[in-house]
Amino acid sequence: MDKKNLKDESILNHDDYKDQHGAVVPPLYQNSLFTFDSWDSIDQAFDHKTEAFIYSRILNPTVKVAEDKIAALCRGEKAKLCASGIAAITSAILHCVRAGDHIVTIKNIYGPTNKFINSYLKTKFNISSTFVDGRDVAEFENAIQENTTLIYLESPASLTMELQDLKAIAQLAQSRNIKTVIDNTWASPIFQKPLTMGIDIEVHSASKYLGGHSDVVAGVIISNKEILDSILMAEHELLGAKMAPFEGWLILRSLRTLPIRMRALMDNTMAVAKFLENDERVGKVNYPGLESFEQYDLGQNQMTGYGCLLSFELLTKDIEKIKQFVDSLQLFSLGVSWGGHDSLVYAPIISYLKELSPEQFDAMGINASLIRISVGLEHTDDLVADLHQALSRIA
Ligand SMILES: Cc1ncc(COP(=O)(O)O)c(C=O)c1O
Structure with missing residues (x-):
């Protein structure tokens, strides 16, 4: 052959x-x-x-x-x-x-x-x-x-x-x-x-x-x-x-396991993205795999699948509530980086505010309540349950 x-x-x-x-x-x-x-x-x-x-x-x-x-x-x-x-x-x-x-x-x-x-x-x-x-x-x-x-x-x-x-x-x-x-x-x-x-x-x-x-x-x-x-x-x-x-x-x-990991990560992330998209406690969800994503058609044209990283906006801009949401998560560990076996959460505002004023941050078009999550290989039922309980804390 x-x-x-x-x-x-x-x-x-x-x-x-x-x-x-x-x-x-x-x-x-x-x-x-x-x-x-x-x-x-x-x-x-x-x-x-x-x-x-x-x-x-x-x-x-x-x-x-x-x-x-x-x-x-x-x-x-x-x-x-x-x-x-x-x-x-x-x-x-x-x-x-x-x-x-x-x-x-x-x-x-x-x-x-x-x-x-x-x-x-x-x-x-x-x-x-x-x-x-x-x-x-x-x-x-x-x-x-x-x-x-x-x-x-x-x-x-x-x-x-x-x-x-x-x-x-x-x-x-x-x-x-x-x-x-x-x-x-x-x-x-x-x-x-x-x-x-x-x-x-x-x-x-x-x-x-x-x-x-x-x-x-x-x-x-x-x-x-x-x-x-x-x-x-x-x-x-x-x-x-x-x-x-x-x-x-x-x-x-x-x-060796990259193709199967990517497919599993995509399935998990899609499930989490759909949960967030349908939850009224959450604002905009940024994930190219969602049909509601503004450039969905372009994504379909040039990609054959989707990764494990997504971001979404909380409805509150109150920094204490954003903090409470992040700290309430139990399966999403708080940390930088992404793409591994473990689910992670990060709030970009934590590092941006070290270098930028809130006004500069806004000017970049990034909402202060933006949360980034890297979905891992845990079971989606557990990941969704974790997000649900953390959202309930700030509702
Ligand atoms: C999109 C993207 N490119 C490049 C890098 C840099 O890679 P490394 O941390 O391996 O130097 C990162 C790290 O987070 C990233 O998210």
């Missing part, structure tokens, strides 16, 4: 890799360097630096097994696992820009990505940026300047879940010779394949679904060989945000 066209489940669960003992799981190569028999063999390895095992900062066999699987899953040519999602994001962005360039991105991107573009790149390298709402392709077109070299996307956005039209934006960018990067963490490579829609570089926080068990901080960049090799030999080698072998081994283990 032709193994080039395997489906996602088979890519992730079948290994051609075998060690000399036929071990069913690829071994953990917990080593920093590789030794060579002779001058000639190390000399040859340096001629193929992007493919050769020389030093684990660049390539490690355990990490590479996971990278090859992720590349195949995303229908890319190559993937590079990094020390964190933000390492993957900053490396991909740095690949696309030089001092004095301009970036177009969306206003509700992940906070540290926003800070990197809007503050770090601006102050250090005079790189300017325009932040658009992102729901209308024309906004991107209008924001493009002569020095625009990158359109950076996050679809769905991980707080308010707005989508961007990936095919249309990729087409626009290609026609202007502009690179596109997407943070595809929310949808996962199971439910959205941006590289097949013309996007140049895909990044993930692998700390979410790819790790899946809340025990790894990691990131990954996926693209074609030319772009990936350039990132490997510049941003990755020089900034050094590499993945440790054990983290690579954990990611590899978790990838």
Whole structure:
């Protein structure tokens, strides 16, 4: 059979890799360097630096097994696992820009990505940026300047879940010779394949679904060989945000169950979203899987499923009541991050108010009562019962 066209489940669960003992799981190569028999063999390895095992900062066999699987899953040519999602994001962005360039991105991107573009790149390298709402392709077109070299996307956005039209934006960018990067963490490579829609570089926080068990901080960049090799030999080698072998081994283990976990997470989240949508104690629910979601049709067009993160507004703006709701939850633990086996709750206002005034927060179009939940793999009856009892406390 032709193994080039395997489906996602088979890519992730079948290994051609075998060690000399036929071990069913690829071994953990917990080593920093590789030794060579002779001058000639190390000399040859340096001629193929992007493919050769020389030093684990660049390539490690355990990490590479996971990278090859992720590349195949995303229908890319190559993937590079990094020390964190933000390492993957900053490396991909740095690949696309030089001092004095301009970036177009969306206003509700992940906070540290926003800070990197809007503050770090601006102050250090005079790189300017325009932040658009992102729901209308024309906004991107209008924001493009002569020095625009990158359109950076996050679809769905991980707080308010707005989508961007990936095919249309990729087409626009290609026609202007502009690179596109997407943070595809929310949808996962199971439910959205941006590289097949013309996007140049895909990044993930692998700390979410790819790790899946809340025990790894990691990131990954996926693209074609030319772009990936350039990132490997510049941003990755020089900034050094590499993945440790054990983290690579954990990611590899978790990838086996990614498709079934994603389907279970989607079923659970849909049940929770429908409960919230129908509860009169709750305001707007932001979840692209709901038919009431403003961009439901676009989601259906570019995704084959939905992730586990949703946000909703409480009807009260009284901070004490919002606090009481969050503190009353028993199965949703209070914490950042998402995409693991465990359900989590977070109120964005907690961290936003450390940096912004309530007026600035409002100006971002984010309701102070916005609650974000990451639905886990517990039983939905229990999760719904927990939300119900916490809502009753503030009704
Ligand atoms: C959408 C999104 N992208 C990127 C990141 C950053 O990933 P990491 O925490 O692995 O650096 C996060 C983390 O929460 C995220 O939510």
